[in-house]
Amino acid sequence: MAHGPAKGLSRWLFTTNHKDIGSMYLWFSFAMFIIGGIFALVIRAELFEPGMQIVDPNFFNQMTTLHGLIMVFGAIMPAFVGLANWMLPMMIGAPDMALPRMNNWSFWILPFAFFMLLSTLFMPGGAPNFGWTFYAPLSTTYAPESVTFFIFAVHIMGASSIMGAINIVATILNMRAPGMTLMKMPLFVWTWLITAYLLIAVMPVLAGLVTMMLMDIHFGTSFFDAAGGGDPVLFQHIFWFFGHPEVYIMILPAFGIISAIIPTFARKPLFGYSSMVYASASIAFLSFIVWAHHMFTVGMPIAGELFFMYATMLIAVPTGVKVFNWVATMFRGAMTFETPMLFSIAFVILFTIGGLSGLMLAIAPADFQYHDTYFVVAHFHYVLVPGALFSIIAAVYYWLPKWTGRMYNEILGKTHFWVAFVGLNVTFFPMHFAGLAGMPRRIPDYHMMFADWNMISSVGAFIFGASQILFLYIVLDTIFRGKKATDRVWENSEGLEWTVASPAPYHTFSTPPEIK
Ligand SMILES: [Cu+2]
Numbered sequence: 001m002a003h004g005p006a007k008g009l010s011r012w013l014f015t016t017n018h019k020d021i022g023s024m025y026l027w028f029s030f031a032m033f034i035i036g037g038i039f040a041l042v043i044r045a046e047l048f049e050p051g052m053q054i055v056d057p058n059f060f061n062q063m064t065t066l067h068g069l070i071m072v073f074g075a076i077m078p079a080f081v082g083l084a085n086w087m088l089p090m091m092i093g094a095p096d097m098a099l100p101r102m103n104n105w106s107f108w109i110l111p112f113a114f115f116m117l118l119s120t121l122f123m124p125g126g127a128p129n130f131g132w133t134f135y136a137p138l139s140t141t142y143a144p145e146s147v148t149f150f151i152f153a154v155h156i157m158g159a160s161s162i163m164g165a166i167n168i169v170a171t172i173l174n175m176r177a178p179g180m181t182l183m184k185m186p187l188f189v190w191t192w193l194i195t196a197y198l199l200i201a202v203m204p205v206l207a208g209l210v211t212m213m214l215m216d217i218h219f220g221t222s223f224f225d226a227a228g229g230g231d232p233v234l235f236q237h238i239f240w241f242f243g244h245p246e247v248y249i250m251i252l253p254a255f256g257i258i259s260a261i262i263p264t265f266a267r268k269p270l271f272g273y274s275s276m277v278y279a280s281a282s283i284a285f286l287s288f289i290v291w292a293h294h295m296f297t298v299g300m301p302i303a304g305e306l307f308f309m310y311a312t313m314l315i316a317v318p319t320g321v322k323v324f325n326w327v328a329t330m331f332r333g334a335m336t337f338e339t340p341m342l343f344s345i346a347f348v349i350l351f352t353i354g355g356l357s358g359l360m361l362a363i364a365p366a367d368f369q370y371h372d373t374y375f376v377v378a379h380f381h382y383v384l385v386p387g388a389l390f391s392i393i394a395a396v397y398y399w400l401p402k403w404t405g406r407m408y409n410e411i412l413g414k415t416h417f418w419v420a421f422v423g424l425n426v427t428f429f430p431m432h433f434a435g436l437a438g439m440p441r442r443i444p445d446y447h448m449m450f451a452d453w454n455m456i457s458s459v460g461a462f463i464f465g466a467s468q469i470l471f472l473y474i475v476l477d478t479i480f481r482g483k484k485a486t487d488r489v490w491e492n493s494e495g496l497e498w499t500v501a502s503p504a505p506y507h508t509f510s511t512p513p514e515i516k
Pocket of ligand 1: 290
């Protein structure tokens with residue numbers, strides 16, 4: 001029979017246990033979240049008023065670039081992989097992930113990638129300063145020397161994601177307990193299965209793109225250099241062919257988390273289980289054919305504009321089905337509002353606001369006005385902060401008692417929620433108005449007419465930042481001083497993970513459970 005965890009550092013260095021690896025991914029992503037958050041606060045401190053006060057324009061560009069890269073590849077994506085590692089095997093009744101050693105490796109190459117990326121800040125010429133979308137020729141012909149380390153870091157992050165995705169597909173398709181048929185799998189398992197296929201499809205595209213950059217920078221090719229017969233617009237097509245599915249890679253697992261939490265606290269089964277599965281699959285499919293809605297202003301043929309406009313509007317349908325099903329699950333439910341439920345309800349409301357501004361952006365002629373303004377910044381922060389991030393926080397509050405065997409402090413949890421809720425709306429809602437009034441994104445200085453909106457946003461950002469320090473305190477307080485949790489934790493929780501003890505034993509389901 002399998003033994004318990006090893007001792008000391010070697011436990012974490014050599015572990016192949018999905019729970020250990022899940023914890024490492026979650027702590028790593030939280031550390032990256034703090035670093036990415038600090039960069040955001042530098043940006044907001046500079047934008048508190050017009051004129052240059054704190055940083056110079058090049059450093060400001062490095063902050064916006066690293067903020068995007070760290071939050072997307074270092075915080076959000078690893079957090080979802082951490083939750084998948086902890087929960088997927090327990091949800092399908094498997095003893096571990098299908099490829100435990102590769103699992104260890106796909107985690108341990110991440111800190112090296114991000115150490116390399118962050119160390120570019122201390123290199124001559126500074127860190128990458130061309131935005132997280134790193135468009136050529138800004139990121140090739142005009143890039144700082146550190147761009148080569150950036151490219152290498154992206155290669156490593158991509159390899160980690162692809163290995164993680166292969167592991168998740170292999171686990172879900174091969175390790176399910178007898179009786180755990182596909183249409184019995186929890187939504188979190190379904191959304192991760194679909195997300196993993198998206199990752200396997202598009203992360204190689206990203207790897208190919210940065211390799212073409214490497215060739216243009218060091219080996220004299222001119223993929224993106226017009227002077228050499230290349231095409232800088234080609235860069236954008238390839239980037240967004242990866243980039244748009246990437247945004248769904250950051251939200252599909254969230255849909256699965258919300259579909260686990262809302263039924264528990266509404267005390268009703270999830271409404272429309274199979275339509276949720278089909279909606280996730282159709283969102284994933286459509287996410288491959290909308291990429292050029294990021295490029296309406298590059299001068300595309302009108303037929304292309306129309307195609308990408310209508311295809312993008314189409315995504316609203318399956319997304320609407322999901323929102324309808326969550327609301328229908330809550331309708332006439334015996335609802336209680338513990339912290340995970342508060343974050344989940346805020347997800348449904350605020351993600352929908354982000355979705356609606358996304359619909360506005362999908363209208364090509366209107367997007368000519370919105371493109372590259374703070375309206376776009378407001379849009380993607382509403383789908384990523386109360387969207388992806390709130391779902392991750394909700395998941396931590398929901399499953400932490402199972403991971404640690406201890407309950408978090410409910411009053412502190414609710415305080416964290418309300419401060420974060422107010423903070424993010426004060427930060428990002430005014431950006432809609434600054435953007436509609438024409439304020440461009442990624443600039444360190446601006447016209448006086450945008451001063452009020454920016455001042456409000458900056459105050460909100462510091463409130464939101466402070467609330468996340470409270471979150472760290474709550475998690476540590478739970479681990480070291482939390483009250484003992486019951487095995488079921490939530491009275492109406494469904495799922496195999498709630499049938500094991502709290503804290504979940506180091507090895508679970510060494511013998512497959514019986515699925516009814
Ligand atoms: Cu897109």
